[in-house]
Amino acid sequence: MNEYDSELVAGLLEKENYSRTEASDEAHLILLNTCSVREHAEDKVHARLGNLKIHKDRNPDVKIGILGCMAQNLKEDLLKSKPYVDIILGPDSYRRLPELLSPATVLDDNIVDTKLSRMEVYDDLFPARREGINAWISIMRGCDKFCTFCIVPFTRGRERSRSIDSIVEEVHQISAAGFKEVTLLGQNVNSFQHEGRRFHELLAEVSAVAGIERIRYTSPHPQDFDDDLLRIHAENPKVCNHIHFPLQAGSDPVLERMNRTYTRQHFLNLAKKMRDTIPGLSISTDMIVGFPGETEADFQLTLDVMKQVKFDAAFTFKYSSRPGTKASEFEDTIPEAVKQDRLQRMIVLQKEHTLLRNQGHIGEVLEVLVEKNSKKSENQHQGRTRSNKIVIFDKAGEQPGDLVTVEIVDAQGITLFGRIED
Numbered sequence: 385m386n387e388y389d390s391e392l393v394a395g396l397l398e399k400e401n402y403s404r405t406e407a408s409d410e411a412h413l414i415l416l417n418t419c420s421v422r423e424h425a426e427d428k429v430h431a432r433l434g435n436l437k438i439h440k441d442r443n444p445d446v447k448i449g450i451l452g453c454m455a456q457n458l459k460e461d462l463l464k465s466k467p468y469v470d471i472i473l474g475p476d477s478y479r480r481l482p483e484l485l486s487p488a489t490v491l492d493d494n495i496v497d498t499k500l501s502r503m504e505v506y507d508d509l510f511p512a513r514r515e516g517i518n519a520w521i522s523i524m525r526g527c528d529k530f531c532t533f534c535i536v537p538f539t540r541g542r543e544r545s546r547s548i549d550s551i552v553e554e555v556h557q558i559s560a561a562g563f564k565e566v567t568l569l570g571q572n573v574n575s576f577q578h579e580g581r582r583f584h585e586l587l588a589e590v591s592a593v594a595g596i597e598r599i600r601y602t603s604p605h606p607q608d609f610d611d612d613l614l615r616i617h618a619e620n621p622k623v624c625n626h627i628h629f630p631l632q633a634g635s636d637p638v639l640e641r642m643n644r645t646y647t648r649q650h651f652l653n654l655a656k657k658m659r660d661t662i663p664g665l666s667i668s669t670d671m672i673v674g675f676p677g678e679t680e681a682d683f684q685l686t687l688d689v690m691k692q693v694k695f696d697a698a699f700t701f702k703y704s705s706r707p708g709t710k711a712s713e714f715e716d717t718i719p720e721a722v723k724q725d726r727l728q729r730m731i732v733l734q735k736e737h738t739l740l741r742n743q744g745h746i747g748e749v750l751e752v753l754v755e756k757n758s759k760k761s762e763n764q765h766q767g768r769t770r771s772n773k774i775v776i777f778d779k780a781g782e783q784p785g786d787l788v789t790v791e792i793v794d795a796q797g798i799t800l801f802g803r804i805e806d
């Protein structure tokens with residue numbers, strides 16, 4: 385989402401005749417687009433701002449701005465501790481940038497605008513993208529779910545969806561620019577709703593755009609997964625057979641304290657239905673260990689869900705308290721060593737499942753979208769299956785963006801190895 389927002393801001397500034405530089409030494413304006421979802425992300429921004437202060441001391445005319453969730457969430461702290469920052473704009477205030485940067489505007493003081501909007505979806509603004517294979521498109525903003533561990537509803541505001549017309553127009557643009565794949569983005573992507581039209585209807589419209597071969601989306605919420613969405617996965621070949629399906633925890637008491645609004649059984653039933661309905665489906669997930677009050681028995685229930693679903697991939701996190709959230713007030717916190725131990729056990733189990741799932745592809749012939757050179761050899765390409773698995777194979781004259789047929793011959797860790805078919 386932040387990558388998309390950065391492209392959106394770049395698009396806004398390019399319209400004003402700004403040009404982009406990769407070298408911060410050359411820049412007259414440096415914007416950091418920030419994330420508050422975990423403490424680590426914020427720490428990195430503080431460190432980066434420390435470096436930029438040295439730059440600004442040497443070049444006092446350089447303007448420094450902070451955008452996004454940290455701007456929204458930590459403005460007071462930033463104003464106090466980083467007075468050399470010129471502009472602080474929350475996620476709904478990017479339209480103000482051209483006005484604030486205009487020579488007519490005198491930035492005597494720090495400019496702060498973190499007002500959240502119930503309407504802003506940047507429907508008429510299109511991002512400045514670099515060339516590539518996959519383009520991100522934001523289809524909605526904000527979130528109404530209020531999971532107790534999550535800062536997003538406070539930093540990004542209430543849920544609102546873009547119009548289908550504007551999204552489809554953007555998909556036509558990326559197709560004309562040569563992109564083959566689109567990933568639709570939202571904090572809670574499957575609760576998309578615009579003028580009574582729902583997410584599966586949007587997928588159908590996007591899939592009608594010529595030139596787009598694959599459609600992905602992230603992240604859905606288990607509560608909002610309906611049969612219409614499963615059906616379009618099964619019936620529409622452009623909608624990829626990969627679902628990111630965030631579990632977070634596998635114990636009902638923990639899910640309840642997280643305010644996730646589903647039970648472990650609901651999650652398990654849906655995962656089974658997905659695998660039964662969608663051929664060759666891969667499922668990835670997010671999981672948090674060490675949420676306040678999580679007992680060893682609760683943790684074992686999470687491992688049990690993992691054993692039943694055998695996720696293809698997982699993003700695993702130690703719980704990190706976010707000031708301002710409800711969970712940050714929970715007192716029964718888990719010691720760091722216990723969190724670390726649980727995370728380690730979870731990672732070991734997930735590695736087993738990833739390998740098992742990937743080994744299941746050996747001998748299959750899969751369609752692969754060529755993305756780039758493999759990191760290890762210029763003589764090999766890296767591509768991706770519809771089910772979102774990375775495949776490495778020897779080059780045979782194909783180019784990035786081509787769809788090729790590859791026989792899978794090996795699986796190691798998260799990677800498949802294949803042989804291109806004639």
Ligand code: SF4
Nearest residue numbers: 527529530531534536
């Ligand atoms: S659904 Fe996702 S974005 Fe919304 S509150 Fe929960 S974790 Fe945060």
